[in-house]
Amino acid sequence: MKTISLAFAVSMTLFSGLSFANSDKPFAIAIHGGAGTIKQSSFTPEQEKAYRAKLKEAVDAGYVVLEKGGSSLKAVTTAINVLENSPYFNAGIGAVYTHNEEHEMDASIMDGNTMNAGAVAGVKHIKNPIDLARLVMDESVHVMLYGQGAEEFALTQGVPLVANETFNTQKRYEGLQRAKAKMAEAKSSADYQAAHQQLDTEYKVGTVGAVALDKQGNISAGTSTGGMTNKRYGRIGDAPVIGAGTYAENGVCAVSATGHGEYFIRYQVAGDICAKVKYQQKSIIQAADEVINQRLITAGGTGGVIAIDHRGNIATPFNTEGMYRATRKSGEPAQVMIWRDK
Numbered sequence: 001m002k003t004i005s006l007a008f009a010v011s012m013t014l015f016s017g018l019s020f021a022n023s024d025k026p027f028a029i030a031i032h033g034g035a036g037t038i039k040q041s042s043f044t045p046e047q048e049k050a051y052r053a054k055l056k057e058a059v060d061a062g063y064v065v066l067e068k069g070g071s072s073l074k075a076v077t078t079a080i081n082v083l084e085n086s087p088y089f090n091a092g093i094g095a096v097y098t099h100n101e102e103h104e105m106d107a108s109i110m111d112g113n114t115m116n117a118g119a120v121a122g123v124k125h126i127k128n129p130i131d132l133a134r135l136v137m138d139e140s141v142h143v144m145l146y147g148q149g150a151e152e153f154a155l156t157q158g159v160p161l162v163a164n165e166t167f168n169t170q171k172r173y174e175g176l177q178r179a180k181a182k183m184a185e186a187k188s189s190a191d192y193q194a195a196h197q198q199l200d201t202e203y204k205v206g207t208v209g210a211v212a213l214d215k216q217g218n219i220s221a222g223t224s225t226g227g228m229t230n231k232r233y234g235r236i237g238d239a240p241v242i243g244a245g246t247y248a249e250n251g252v253c254a255v256s257a258t259g260h261g262e263y264f265i266r267y268q269v270a271g272d273i274c275a276k277v278k279y280q281q282k283s284i285i286q287a288a289d290e291v292i293n294q295r296l297i298t299a300g301g302t303g304g305v306i307a308i309d310h311r312g313n314i315a316t317p318f319n320t321e322g323m324y325r326a327t328r329k330s331g332e333p334a335q336v337m338i339w340r341d342k
Contacts, residue, residue, distance in 0.1 A: 038322030090206030095226025209256025237261025259303010
């Protein structure tokens with residue numbers, strides 16, 4: 001009996017030590033609500049407070065999942081849902097308008113543990129596109145589904161479709177009319193491309209996203225967007241493209257991007273950052289800065305990223321006037337920022 005008791009005591013001591021070690025493992029999350037022409041002078045104190053509160057709500061929601069031992073995937077979707085359900089950001093309820101005065105949304109998610117990924121593009125009737133991207137990853141044999149096909153898949157998974165008008169907001173509609181007016185002024189011919197180049201950065205960027213590291217050491221990334229204001233021809237940006245707008249690999253890093261999608265696709269921004277970490281042994285801060293503030297900006301691309309490595313280090317570089325973002329690490333309060341020093 002004494003031998004059994006001694007063995008039990010030893011095993012409980014080892015178990016307690018293991019549990020403590022696991023609870024002591026680092027976890028962290030970072031979110032963004034888009035980068036672009038975000039002028040501090042254009043915010044009233046009340047508006048700034050509201051944006052900051054929503055960013056904090058999102059990062060805290062994801063943090064709670066991690067704190068309770070939940071997966072990085074769950075933390076990412078939880079945080080992004082908060083942003084998709086807010087009219088402040090270009091995703092879900094805050095999605096911008098296409099040229100035809102509709103809303104077409106894209107989203108993707110990637111699991112750094114399994115390297116599985118899921119994405120949807122051009123969906124018009126999905127309230128939370130990031131959730132459908134997760135279902136594509138978990139419940140289909142494909143990585144990306146587009147438009148009607150994605151929505152047919154949603155129905156097979158019990159996801160209800162909503163009217164496209166669900167995403168209508170006055171602010172985004174006024175933005176569309178301004179974009180059309182600017183293009184009309186710039187158009188000396190019927191050249192849509194030339195006129196589109198005259199649009200300011202604010203019409204070409206806007207996304208939400210999250211990256212997270214959980215207590216099990218798994219990292220994930222997710223991105224969701226309403227796309228580009230006044231876009232035509234079923235345009236798809238970088239948000240649903242794995243390696244461009246979203247990427248995650250255990251032991252390396254996870255990235256969610258926001259910016260002028262055409263550049264992020266061509267320069268494989270998310271994947272390039274992780275490649276620098278993996279193959280050149282650069283820190284996540286150095287790798288992200290080199291891609292955003294050297295390679296991308298030299299090419300004419302605008303935007304930013306949030307990135308996290310397997311130790312919980314976080315980078316949030318951007319080359320625009322501002323980027324809505326928030327971070328939170330284990331045992332620390334949330335940090336919410338919009339501009340470079342605030």
